[in-house]
Amino acid sequence: MSTKEYDGIIVGGGHNGITLGAYAARAGLKVAVFERRHEEGSAIYTSECTAPGFLHNLHAQFMEFMDWMPFYQDFELEKLGARFLYPKAQAGITFSDGRPPIVLYNTEHLDLSHKSISVYSKQDADTYVDLRQKALDSEDAFSMMMYSPPVQPDDEDPDPGNTSALAYMEILGLPRHYAKGSARSLIDHLFETPELRALLYRMSVEWGCPLEMMSFGTVALLAVFFISVNWKLMIGGTHNLAHAMVMAGVREGMEFYESSEVKNILVKNGRAVGVRLADGTEVRASKFVASNADLQQTLLGMVGEENLSPLWGKRARDFKCGPSCVLASTGLALHEAPAYKSARHNPDINRTFYTVVGFDTPAEVLEYCRDAEVGRIPGIPGAGTWVNSLWDPTYAPPGKHSLCGWFFFPKASTHTRAEWEEVRATYNDRFLERFRRWAPNMTPDNVIAKYFYTPLDQHEEMRMVEGDFMNGAMRPDQGGHFRPFPEASNYRTEIPNLYLCGPYMHPGGGANAGPGYCAFKVVAEDLGLEPFWETNERGY
Numbered sequence: 001m002s003t004k005e006y007d008g009i010i011v012g013g014g015h016n017g018i019t020l021g022a023y024a025a026r027a028g029l030k031v032a033v034f035e036r037r038h039e040e041g042s043a044i045y046t047s048e049c050t051a052p053g054f055l056h057n058l059h060a061q062f063m064e065f066m067d068w069m070p071f072y073q074d075f076e077l078e079k080l081g082a083r084f085l086y087p088k089a090q091a092g093i094t095f096s097d098g099r100p101p102i103v104l105y106n107t108e109h110l111d112l113s114h115k116s117i118s119v120y121s122k123q124d125a126d127t128y129v130d131l132r133q134k135a136l137d138s139e140d141a142f143s144m145m146m147y148s149p150p151v152q153p154d155d156e157d158p159d160p161g162n163t164s165a166l167a168y169m170e171i172l173g174l175p176r177h178y179a180k181g182s183a184r185s186l187i188d189h190l191f192e193t194p195e196l197r198a199l200l201y202r203m204s205v206e207w208g209c210p211l212e213m214m215s216f217g218t219v220a221l222l223a224v225f226f227i228s229v230n231w232k233l234m235i236g237g238t239h240n241l242a243h244a245m246v247m248a249g250v251r252e253g254m255e256f257y258e259s260s261e262v263k264n265i266l267v268k269n270g271r272a273v274g275v276r277l278a279d280g281t282e283v284r285a286s287k288f289v290a291s292n293a294d295l296q297q298t299l300l301g302m303v304g305e306e307n308l309s310p311l312w313g314k315r316a317r318d319f320k321c322g323p324s325c326v327l328a329s330t331g332l333a334l335h336e337a338p339a340y341k342s343a344r345h346n347p348d349i350n351r352t353f354y355t356v357v358g359f360d361t362p363a364e365v366l367e368y369c370r371d372a373e374v375g376r377i378p379g380i381p382g383a384g385t386w387v388n389s390l391w392d393p394t395y396a397p398p399g400k401h402s403l404c405g406w407f408f409f410p411k412a413s414t415h416t417r418a419e420w421e422e423v424r425a426t427y428n429d430r431f432l433e434r435f436r437r438w439a440p441n442m443t444p445d446n447v448i449a450k451y452f453y454t455p456l457d458q459h460e461e462m463r464m465v466e467g468d469f470m471n472g473a474m475r476p477d478q479g480g481h482f483r484p485f486p487e488a489s490n491y492r493t494e495i496p497n498l499y500l501c502g503p504y505m506h507p508g509g510g511a512n513a514g515p516g517y518c519a520f521k522v523v524a525e526d527l528g529l530e531p532f533w534e535t536n537e538r539g540y
């Protein structure tokens with residue numbers, strides 16, 4: 001690379017960095033993205049980790065934001081190969097004694113969700129369908145919240161996070177105090193069926209929502225009713241999304257450099273003026289530097305505490321990652337897809353996009369989550385699983401199947417490297433042993449190859465601190481206009497020209513491209529750019 005000067009430099013080519021880069025390039029700015037890994041997209045990633053021809057989305061699997069994500073529409077990513085499917089049976093739970101499963105279906109089949117829950121309770125079926133329909137009817141409010149910078153407090157509304165939490169309660173027709181409850185208490189209040197509660201517990205945790213901590217009511221409701229069962233599958237692997245995003249940015253003139261680690265953000269006369277790469281190259285930026293790399297590395301490492309005020313140094317140090325939302329992943333190359341005992345009541349459970357296996361009761365899900373939160377490897381090896389080859393044959397060789405699954409695990413620093421290696425070597429077998437009680441065909445002979453990906457792997461490979469897939473715990477004091485901390489929540493930093501665009505910013509983690517899009521809008525405002533990205537239909 002020749003030494004060049006850019007209008008803007010973005011540190012980190014995760015999908016939020018790419019988003020900011022592509023929009024800035026479309027605005028006519030000369031921009032470069034520097035990514036330390038050999039490829040783009042961070043957790044928007046697909047791996048052939050078990051055996052040749054078997055694809056596994058070890059990180060992001062659910063593409064739940066595709067209908068709302070501005071980048072997807074504005075840059076016509078479908079034409080660049082990011083195409084998706086929306087499986088009919090979306091989420092299900094199955095049982096070791098062959099009890100009827102519960103299956104929740106996609107938007108077009110709410111009647112089938114009702115039928116499935118009604119096997120246990122007509123009242124629960126009515127409640128679920130009513131709340132899901134209300135969420136669907138108010139999608140515009142949700143997407144507007146996701147893709148707009150958080151409302152900042154002022155004299156008229158000193159607590160805008162609370163205001164929007166109450167607005168969601170109103171949308172769903174629920175008592176206001178539910179916003180302040182825990183996910184568990186909310187789910188227990190709303191639903192009487194233990195089987196359904198176990199599934200919804202798991203769906204809440206999947207969105208980084210701790211089950212038993214107060215003040216998470218809104219997050220739980222958003223997770224269960226707005227985001228879940230909105231899950232799309234990226235054809236050919238999640239990686240195709242990141243690839244299409246980079247191609248879209250490059251088509252606009254964005255430059256993208258892989259294997260280019262940034263060591264320092266250069267600060268001169270109190271302003272961000274460029275970056276220094278690990279090989280010593282200095283690259284200048286005349287208008288802005290933005291970071292998609294994690295918060296602490298950005299502020300404490302790249303900028304350096306000597307360039308920060310004591311308050312910002314403290315705020316950065318205090319930022320929390322995990323432990324309530326850390327995942328480990330399994331990858332299994334299979335001859336046959338799992339055939340569940342519960343399928344005799346509803347065969348759709350064998351073709352459900354996300355299937356919770358290994359938990360017969362809500363108490364087991366709670367025990368599993370409590371283990372992880374206090375730093376123990378969960379004693380119950382249950383998982384949320386998916387077999388993408390059931391819908392998309394490109395995920396496995398002809399006639400074979402590729403399974404992936406998530407375990408809810410303690411954060412990376414709770415175990416030594418040797419302990420994680422022990423987990424890697426043993427946990428899949430413990431899981432398979434349990435799996436067989438739910439799906440008898442999950443015998444050792446059915447497994448061609450297996451792989452285990454730990455929170456420490458995520459920490460080291462993706463620099464996802466502690467393996468926290470929300471890239472910063474989704475706690476009330478780190479959400480909305482408190483994310484990542486109050487003084488930084490508008491994507492600007494105290495250093496002029498330096499912006500933050502990682503998933504530790506509002507709206508948080510997920511393959512949503514929200515932080516990158518919102519950060520771009522703020523950069524654009526500061527640079528006085530025409531708001532070409534705003535369309536009347538979308539409103540954001």
Ligand SMILES: Cc1cc2nc3c(=O)[nH]c(=O)nc-3n(C[C@H](O)[C@H](O)[C@H](O)COP(=O)(O)OP(=O)(O)OC[C@H]3O[C@@H](n4cnc5c(N)ncnc54)[C@H](O)[C@@H]3O)c2cc1C
Nearest residue numbers: 012014015016036042043059060061062262469509510511
């Ligand atoms: C196991 C797992 C499962 C998930 N499943 C889902 C899912 O199903 N659906 C969903 O919506 N979301 C899911 N997520 C969350 C989602 O994938 C992430 O929140 C999102 O990808 C993070 O956004 P990002 O790419 O912008 O940020 P990051 O992933 O934080 O990317 C930061 C980038 O910066 C780079 N970088 C770091 N330091 C430097 C440096 N010094 N110099 C240059 N580059 C640097 C990193 O290599 C990385 O590419 C999952 C995450 C995990 C871990």
